[in-house]
Amino acid sequence: MATLCRPAIAVPENIITREETLELARTLHADHPQLDLALRLIGNTGVQKRHLLQPIEDTLKHPGFTARNDMYESEAKRRVPDVVRRALAHAELTPREIDMIVYVSCTGFMMPSLTAWMINTMGFRSETRQLPIAQLGCAAGGAAINRAHDFCSAYPEANVLIVACEFCSLLYQPTDLGVGNLLSNGLFGDALASAVVRGRGGSGVRLERNGSHLVPDTEAWISYGVRDTGFHFILDKRVPGTMAMLAPAMREMAEPHDWDVSGLDFYIVHAGGPRILDDLCHYLDLEEETFRYSRATLTERGNIASAVIFDALERLWQDGGAGHAARGVIAGFGPGITAEIALGTWVDQGQVNGSGRARGRAGDKAGSKARDKAGRNGGEKRTAAV
Numbered sequence: 001m002a003t004l005c006r007p008a009i010a011v012p013e014n015i016i017t018r019e020e021t022l023e024l025a026r027t028l029h030a031d032h033p034q035l036d037l038a039l040r041l042i043g044n045t046g047v048q049k050r051h052l053l054q055p056i057e058d059t060l061k062h063p064g065f066t067a068r069n070d071m072y073e074s075e076a077k078r079r080v081p082d083v084v085r086r087a088l089a090h091a092e093l094t095p096r097e098i099d100m101i102v103y104v105s106c107t108g109f110m111m112p113s114l115t116a117w118m119i120n121t122m123g124f125r126s127e128t129r130q131l132p133i134a135q136l137g138c139a140a141g142g143a144a145i146n147r148a149h150d151f152c153s154a155y156p157e158a159n160v161l162i163v164a165c166e167f168c169s170l171l172y173q174p175t176d177l178g179v180g181n182l183l184s185n186g187l188f189g190d191a192l193a194s195a196v197v198r199g200r201g202g203s204g205v206r207l208e209r210n211g212s213h214l215v216p217d218t219e220a221w222i223s224y225g226v227r228d229t230g231f232h233f234i235l236d237k238r239v240p241g242t243m244a245m246l247a248p249a250m251r252e253m254a255e256p257h258d259w260d261v262s263g264l265d266f267y268i269v270h271a272g273g274p275r276i277l278d279d280l281c282h283y284l285d286l287e288e289e290t291f292r293y294s295r296a297t298l299t300e301r302g303n304i305a306s307a308v309i310f311d312a313l314e315r316l317w318q319d320g321g322a323g324h325a326a327r328g329v330i331a332g333f334g335p336g337i338t339a340e341i342a343l344g345t346w347v348d349q350g351q352v353n354g355s356g357r358a359r360g361r362a363g364d365k366a367g368s369k370a371r372d373k374a375g376r377n378g379g380e381k382r383t384a385a386v
Contacts, residue, residue: 002152003202003347004145004330006317007195007310008086010079011051011301014059018048021186024056034179041179042186046274046295050189050302052169059169065230068170072108076165080114081122083194084163091159091196095122098196099158100129100151104140104306105165106224107231114165135335137222138270140164141193141306142332142340146210148197149342156199164193166305171231180235187273189302193310205313205328205344209257213249215242215337222335239337240275246339247283250331253341265326266346267291268312270333271298293319306332322346 022039029035052059053075062068088094101115101124113132118124131147133140141164148160168188173181197207221239225232254261262284271277271294281288293312297304304311309332322328326346333339 002149002207003198004148004205004207004313004344005087005196005198005202006090006204007193007314008083008090009307009311009314010083010192011304012053012079012190014052014055015049016052016056018043018186020056021047021050024060025182025186028060029177029182032177032182038179038182041183044274045183045187045302046299047187047189047302048299051191053167053190054169059172060174062172062174062229065228068230069108072167072170073110073114075167076105076108076110076114077117079192080118080163080165080194083192084118084122084161087161087194087196091198091202093159093196093198095124097159098124098128098161099155100131100148100160102131102133102144102148102160102162103165104133104136104144104163106134106137106140106305107165107167107170109134114163118163136306136338136340137334138272138303138305138308139332139334139336139338139340141309142270142330142342143212144306145195145197145207145309145330145342146212146340149207149210152197152199152207158199160197162193162195162197162310164191164305164307164310166191166307168303168305171233173229173232175229176232180237181233184233184235187303189304191301191304191307191311193307193314195310195313201349203347203349205330205342206347207342207344209253210340210342211253213246213253213339213341215245218242218337219335221337240273241279242333242337243276243279243283246331246333246337247280249339250329250341251284254329254343257343259327259343261329262286264328266316266322266328267294268309268316268328268330269294270308270331271295271312272303272308272333274298276333306334308332321348324348 115130144162167190221236223234251261277291293315297311330342
């Protein structure tokens with residue numbers, strides 16, 4: 001059964017803090033009629049710092065779409081190899097053992113995809129399948145995991161490499177002055193991530209089931225306007241309320257698998273903003289601490305699009321893992337409005353091989369709280385693998 005191994009994460013060297021973001025907004029948009037609202041919304045994101053590809057003085061310039069896309073390509077080629085090599089090392093595999101590369105990004109465009117360059121320069125076999133995913137935005141990280149799971153289900157001995165490359169700062173548009181755009185300017189950050197899904201072996205999240213859900217008639221809520229100056233991000237004010245529709249979809253996907261999504265041991269979800277996480281707590285009857293890894297990503301790196309769930313998953317690893325046989329969910333949310341959801345069981349090959357490693361802290365904390373809550377609600381919920 002396919003296992004999602006430990007991710008590798010990288011962020012650019014340039015940092016902008018919350019205070020610097022707010023001061024920039026005051027300086028650049030002093031006459032904006034809704035400046036106070038924009039400042040309040042940026043302050044409420046919970047983002048304390050973000051990493052940017054360029055220093056802020058260069059980020060604010062717009063040299064044209066061609067120059068920006070050229071930078072996207074050159075920086076992707078410069079930075080992707082490191083995260084790929086680290087992800088392969090985590091999975092104990094070499095490039096020649098990879099059967100498919102899934103590359104996800106919504107912040108630049110290349111054809112052929114970066115996957116072709118990787119195969120030509122990094123030692124992957126010429127027969128390696130390529131699956132670029134460009135138009136699922138922040139949900140693409142979840143989609144990449146799910147398509148890798150599908151591939152390994154069809155080819156049980158296969159291994160899939162996932163790469164997420166998001167340079168959100170290259171989408172800054174100085175002429176977009178709507179409140180939603182000003183909010184986005186203080187929310188999104190840059191990051192890269194990579195992870196391997198192994199068809200056989202490996203420690204991590206053993207993928208059990210996956211599914212997608214699209215909320216009808218919400219296509220215009222998150223979108224790009226593609227213009228002469230590049231990609232213009234469009235965000236509808238109704239987006240923060242979408243968990244009212246997506247939380248039930250998460251529950252419905254888990255139920256046929258005999259899992260209760262309110263009684264799992266770990267939760268790795270897209271941190272689009274604090275309202276998303278707060279609403280998930282409400283609709284799934286969970287404690288705020290349940291999404292501590294996603295909240296930490298949002299606080300320290302902002303919304304890093306498709307890389308969020310890998311960054312949050314790496315934080316779970318740093319916290320000792322979820323414990324052998326712990327159950328969890330991974331979910332990415334993005335344009336459509338789309339949810340890509342995976343259910344999985346934590347597997348520790350050391351435990352399988354008899355090393356006797358103790359149950360991880362994350363699984364202990366989340367699982368015990370879920371069981372306590374289930375007991376208060378009148379019934380013990382299942383939180384361990386059968």
